Structures are given as structure tokens and as C-alpha cells.
Amino acid sequence: MGTQPVSSRHALQLDPEITKNHQDVLSEEALxxxxxxxxxxxxxxxxxxxDRVEKQKKFDQGELPDFLPDTASVREGDWKIRGIxxxxxxxxxxxxxxxxxxxVINALNANVKVFMADFEDSFSPTWSGVLDGQRNLTDAINRTITFTNPQNGKHYxxxxxxxxxxxxxxxxxxxxxxxEWQGKAIPGALFDFALYFFRNHRTLLENGSGPYFYVPKLQAYQEAAWWGEVFSFAEDHFDLSRGTIKATVLIETLPAVFQMNEILHAMKDHIVALNCGRWDYIFSYIKTLRNHPDRILPDRQxxxxEKPFLNAYSRLLVRTCHQRGAMAMGGMAAFIPAKDPEQNAIVLEKIKNDKSLEANNGHDGTWVAHPGLAGTAKEVFDAALGDRINQMDISRSDDxxxxxxELIEPCEGDRTEDGMRHNIRVAVQYIEAWISGNGCVPIYGLMEDAATAEISRASIWQWIKHGKSLSNGKTVTAEFFRECLAEEMLVLKDELGAERYNGGKYEQxxxxMETLTTSEHLTDFLTLPGYELLD
Known part of the structure; x- marks a missing residue:
């Protein structure tokens, strides 16, 4: 990649050069x-x-995830986080x-308490999209954000x-x-954090709020400690008191569930909650245990x-958080409202059952992907909370x-050809959208993001690797997968229509999808090769 120095006052190189349209976002001071x-x-x-790679080698060689013996004193100690x-x-x-x-406007206006604006799994990080997203959040914080739909003139x-x-x-x-810095691309996490914090922290504090972050994909407490140092550095840089920055950490990798106390402790000045990032967690279960033939998951549906290994994860997160004075957030309901009344009633019932399980386990709140489901999910937690504002009084200490x-218990269920073919269609459609610049896609009644596409392709990879049988007796091989992929592409072309199919990036x-699913080694994240295809 060519580089273009933008200033002698900092060590970064940007390519392409900053356009007039984005000079307000990438100001000299921000850089x-x-x-x-x-x-x-x-x-x-x-x-x-x-360190992640080295740990994974041990899992691949037969080791199973477990609690860390050298941090027992943290797990057994009497300490709490700084505060909320x-x-x-x-x-x-x-x-x-x-x-x-x-x-951004619709989410902030929805019947919810929090909007998590996402530069990660529901986002395709094109350069213009990243910069426009930062501007949109600043406009929202300044209460100046508006939008008029160019098609119908509707104003938001x-x-x-x-x-x-x-x-x-x-x-x-x-x-x-x-x-780039010293000839290498910088971490996207630092870019996102630096811009959001620098541009907005003063106004957020003046508004009675603060610079709050969700931190994804951590696998070890050392990574949490790194984030804690980043936050402290930013606070010191602007003479802010320690703990001004607050973070919620997603527990969405299998290694991290064994280090929740350690993660809370490493970030105790800044952390306020942990979250059950369930879809990525399921993907991580597959990825971490990919060489273990006795722990292969069934159809993702x-x-x-309710599965024992996931319910144990939820209950342990609640117990750990509440013991340490942190909140325990539940996971995503990926459903979207259905137009058919009967089908929508089924969707709403699934939402109620899912959220009731979380509320009964002691979670303090939960996620939805669509404003149309906010009312149903909120009713469940309103009923569970009563006069309380959270459930931090539920300790689960008697469990x-x-x-x-329990956390790595094998999961019962069928592997079906229909499930495999469904996974193929979902993953291909999501990948097509992502490489086209859209990371949040409604597919077959669910709001799919990168995590659900990861499950879809990683499951098939693992079935191929271990030559697993489907419920109809067929063995999953690379050749059988390729046959299914070719057939499902014809189904997609029929579903989408030739014009949309031919106008998209479905063949790409x-x-x-074929490369990811039939490669000898499981690619860590589909977004890594996907990012190479983005502008």
C-alpha cells in the first residue's frame, strides 16, 4: 500500500489522503x-x-480449556470493581x-436504555463507512443529528x-x-477508540454521561490489562480522573469464560459489566475445540x-459479575419481526422464552437487534425487575x-442436510453483503452479523474435518460440500432473482465460502480475508 504523510507533527501515514468531506473527523488534533x-x-x-496462537496449539494437541492455576488468588480474593x-x-x-x-437515530429513539453503536460484528469497515460512522455518533452526542430519506422524504x-x-x-x-505506523497497519481497535474518545468525551461528560465502550473478542486477561492501560493513558492525557472511561467486555470466546474474574480484576478501574456474546461464543467453542471429535456441535438452530454448556456460561457470568459489583448482560435476540401475524406470534414467543431464561438466571439486561422487538423483550425484564433497576442483588452464591x-460439555442434537444447506445460503449471503460494505443483514427472519456467519462456515469445516455423518446417513466431505454449495447457489439465484444475483458479488x-470451508486450517475470522476486498 502506498503511503501519504499528512503531517510532521505525528508519525502516521494515511492512504488515501483525507478528503475535505472527512477533515472534520480526522482533524490534526485527533491524529x-x-x-x-x-x-x-x-x-x-x-x-x-x-499468545492466542500458542494457546490454540495446545488445544489442538488435546488440552482442554480450564481455569488458570496461577491466578487462583484473584478468583478467591475479596475485591470489587471501582463502580458504575x-x-x-x-x-x-x-x-x-x-x-x-x-x-443511530432510530436506535437512540427506541424503547431501550442503551444503544451500542457497532464498529465490529454488524459493521463492514469500509474507510468511508468508518469515518461517516464516527461523524454520525458525534452528531448524535451533540444532539444535531438528522436524516431525510432521499427516496420518500421521510425525516428523522x-x-x-x-x-x-x-x-x-x-x-x-x-x-x-x-x-500505517512504521510501515504497518495500525490496530482498528485503537483507531475506533481514539476517534470516538477524542471527539466526544467532553460533550458526553457535560451531558451527564461519559465515554463508554464495548470491548469484543478478548481471549485472555492480559488483553484486558492492555485495554486498561489504554484507558488510563487516555484519561491521564486529558487530566481526567481515573475511571472516567467505562467499558463492558463481551465474554464471547471460550478461553475468556475461564478468566472472567481475571478480566474484571485487570480492568477494575474501568469495567462495569460483562456480556454473554453468545453467537461468537458458539463460534469460539467450535474454533477452540476444532480438533476434538467428541465436541462437535449440531445444527446451529x-x-x-437451554443447552447445558451455554446455560452454565450464563449462570457463571451472573455469579462472577455480581460478586465483583459488576453487571451481567444477556445476549442477542437476532430475530426480526415477521409480516405474517401467525409467524410473528411465534417470533415473539421465542423472544419471551429466551429472555425469560436470562432474567431467571439473574442477568441485569439483554440485547435485541430490531426496535420492533424491544417491547416484548423489555416486558420480560420489567416483570423480573419489579421495582429494582437491575438484579445485582442476585448472587447465585448458593449454586x-x-x-x-460443564462449560465444555458436548452438545446434543442432530446434524442435518437441511441445516447444512441453510448454513451455506446464510453464510454466502452474509459474506456477499459484508464484502459489498454492509455488515448487518436480515436473512430468513434473523438479523445476521459476522458471528452467525462464522458459526455457519466453521460448523461445516469441522464436520468435513472429522467426516461426520448427517441424520440421513450421508457423510460430510469436501466434495459433498462443493456439490451442496453449487446447488444452493442456484437456489439463491432463484430466491433473489437473476437481476439482483448478477448485480451482486455472490460468485465471489x-x-x-468454499476456500474458508475446505481449507486445511480453520481461518480465525472470515473478516480477515474479507477485509482485503473492502475499499
């Missing part, structure tokens, strides 16, 4: 702050990622989505009391290829929170200790 962060913290990220700001004490319902301008603006805003930054594995064996997506 100087970003440069300071990058110079201090970027070169430690490769080591953290290398008032506007984060009631998080009974959160909505998530990308920082698209119309989405913020209501009087919008939801609390939290920004989810990219994971440590993702880079921002348009910004049957891997629900039997949750063991490592199918080729990427």
Missing part, C-alpha cells in the same frame, strides 16, 4: 492523539495475538447496530430523551489498513441457551460451583 496511542500501545498487539455510573445502572434492554445515520431526528450511547470498537485481530467440564462470496 496527534491517535499517534500517541499507537506509538505507546500498537506494538504490543502482535504479541497478544501470538448512574446512567449505566439500568440496562434492562439494549439495542445494537452499525453507526449508519438513520440507524432525535427524541427528547435518547438512550445512553456505548461504542463497540473493533477486535484486536482487525487492523485499519488505511492508517438447535444450539440454544454448586460450575466446573470446567461463494468462492470465499
Amino acid at each position: 496527534i492523539f491517535l499517534s500517541a496511542l499507537v506509538e505507546k500501545f500498537a506494538d504490543r498487539v502482535p504479541g497478544l495475538l501470538a 455510573p448512574d446512567d449505566l445502572l439500568d440496562r434492562r434492554l439494549e439495542i445494537t447496530g452499525p453507526p449508519d445515520r438513520k440507524m 431526528e432525535l427524541n427528547e430523551n435518547p438512550a445512553t450511547l456505548i461504542c463497540r470498537v473493533r477486535g484486536l485481530h482487525l487492523t485499519e489498513k488505511h492508517v 438447535v444450539v440454544t441457551m 454448586a460451583p460450575i466446573t470446567a467440564a 462470496a461463494a468462492a470465499m
Whole structure:
């Protein structure tokens, strides 16, 4: 990639050059702050990622995840996190989505307590999309954001009391290829954090809120400690008191569930909650245990929170968080409303059952992906909470200790050809959307993001690797998968119509799906090869 120096006052190189349209977002002052962060913290990220690789080698060789013996004193110690700001004490319902301008307005206006603006799994990080997203969030924080639909003239603006805003930054594995330091692309996480914090922290504090973040994909407490240092550096840089920045960490990898106490402790000045990022967690279960033939998951549709290994994960998260004075957030309901009344009634019943399980386990709140489901999910938590604003009084301290064996217990259920073919169609459609610049896609009644597409392709990869049989007796091989892929592409062409199919990137997506699913080694994240195809 060619580089274009933008200033002698900082060490970053940008390509392409900053256009007039984005000079307000990438101001000289913002770049100087970003440069300071990058110079201090970027070169430690490769080591953290290398540690993941080394740990995975041990899992591949037969080791199973377990609690860490050398941090027992942290798990057994008597300590709590620093504290939770008032506007984060009631998080009974959160909505998530990308920082698209119309989405930001609708989400902040929805019947929810929190909007998580997402630069990660529901977002395709094109350069213009990243910069426009940052501007949209600043406009929302300044209460100046509006949007008029060019097709129908419909006008959108913020209501009087919008939801609390939290920004989810990219994971440590993702880079921002348009910004280099010493010839290397910088971590996307630092780019997202630096811009959002620098541009908005003063106004957020003046508004009675603060710079709040969701941190994704952590696999070890050392990564959490790195984030804690980043936050402290930013606070010191602007003479802010320790703990001004607050973060919620998603427990969405299998290794991390064994280090929840350690993650809370490593970030105790800044952390306020952990979240059950269930879809990525299921993907991580597959990825972590990919060489273990006795722990292969069935069709993703049957891997629900009632399954013992997922229910144990939920209960352990509640117990750990509440013991340490942190909140315990539930996971995503990916359903979207159905137009057919009978079908919509089924969707709403699934939402009620899912959220009731979380509320009964003691979670303080939960997620939805669509404003149309906010009312149903909120009713469940309203009923569970009563006069309380959260469930931090539920300690689960009388529960039997949750063991490592429970957290990695094999999951019962069928592997079906219909399920495999459904996974193929979902993954191809999602990949096509993502490489076209859209990371949040309604497919077959669900709001799909990168995590659900990851499950779809990783499951088939694992079935092929271990030569697993389907419920109809067929063995999953690379050849059988390729046959199914070719047939399902014809189904998609018929479903979508020739014009839309031929006008999209479906053939490119199918080729990427084939490579991901039949390669000898499981690719860590589909967004890594996908990012190479983005502008």
C-alpha cells in the first residue's frame, strides 16, 4: 500500500489522503492523539495475538480449556470493581447496530436504555463507512443529528430523551489498513477508540454521561490489562480522573469464560459489566475445540441457551459479575419481526422464552437487534425487575460451583442436510453483503452479523474435518460440500432473482465460502480475508 504523510507533527501515514468531506473527523488534533496511542500501545498487539496462537496449539494437541492455576488468588480474593455510573445502572434492554445515520437515530429513539453503536460484528469497515460512522455518533452526542430519506422524504431526528450511547470498537485481530505506523497497519481497535474518545468525551461528560465502550473478542486477561492501560493513558492525557472511561467486555470466546474474574480484576478501574456474546461464543467453542471429535456441535438452530454448556456460561457470568459489583448482560435476540401475524406470534414467543431464561438466571439486561422487538423483550425484564433497576442483588452464591467440564460439555442434537444447506445460503449471503460494505443483514427472519456467519462456515469445516455423518446417513466431505454449495447457489439465484444475483458479488462470496470451508486450517475470522476486498 502506498503511503501519504499528512503531517510532521505525528508519525502516521494515511492512504488515501483525507478528503475535505472527512477533515472534520480526522482533524490534526485527533491524529496527534491517535499517534500517541499507537506509538505507546500498537506494538504490543502482535504479541497478544501470538499468545492466542500458542494457546490454540495446545488445544489442538488435546488440552482442554480450564481455569488458570496461577491466578487462583484473584478468583478467591475479596475485591470489587471501582463502580458504575448512574446512567449505566439500568440496562434492562439494549439495542445494537452499525453507526449508519438513520440507524443511530432510530436506535437512540427506541424503547431501550442503551444503544451500542457497532464498529465490529454488524459493521463492514469500509474507510468511508468508518469515518461517516464516527461523524454520525458525534452528531448524535451533540444532539444535531438528522436524516431525510432521499427516496420518500421521510425525516428523522432525535427524541427528547435518547438512550445512553456505548461504542463497540473493533477486535484486536482487525487492523485499519488505511492508517500505517512504521510501515504497518495500525490496530482498528485503537483507531475506533481514539476517534470516538477524542471527539466526544467532553460533550458526553457535560451531558451527564461519559465515554463508554464495548470491548469484543478478548481471549485472555492480559488483553484486558492492555485495554486498561489504554484507558488510563487516555484519561491521564486529558487530566481526567481515573475511571472516567467505562467499558463492558463481551465474554464471547471460550478461553475468556475461564478468566472472567481475571478480566474484571485487570480492568477494575474501568469495567462495569460483562456480556454473554453468545453467537461468537458458539463460534469460539467450535474454533477452540476444532480438533476434538467428541465436541462437535449440531445444527446451529438447535444450539440454544437451554443447552447445558451455554446455560452454565450464563449462570457463571451472573455469579462472577455480581460478586465483583459488576453487571451481567444477556445476549442477542437476532430475530426480526415477521409480516405474517401467525409467524410473528411465534417470533415473539421465542423472544419471551429466551429472555425469560436470562432474567431467571439473574442477568441485569439483554440485547435485541430490531426496535420492533424491544417491547416484548423489555416486558420480560420489567416483570423480573419489579421495582429494582437491575438484579445485582442476585448472587447465585448458593449454586454448586460450575466446573470446567460443564462449560465444555458436548452438545446434543442432530446434524442435518437441511441445516447444512441453510448454513451455506446464510453464510454466502452474509459474506456477499459484508464484502459489498454492509455488515448487518436480515436473512430468513434473523438479523445476521459476522458471528452467525462464522458459526455457519466453521460448523461445516469441522464436520468435513472429522467426516461426520448427517441424520440421513450421508457423510460430510469436501466434495459433498462443493456439490451442496453449487446447488444452493442456484437456489439463491432463484430466491433473489437473476437481476439482483448478477448485480451482486455472490460468485465471489461463494468462492470465499468454499476456500474458508475446505481449507486445511480453520481461518480465525472470515473478516480477515474479507477485509482485503473492502475499499
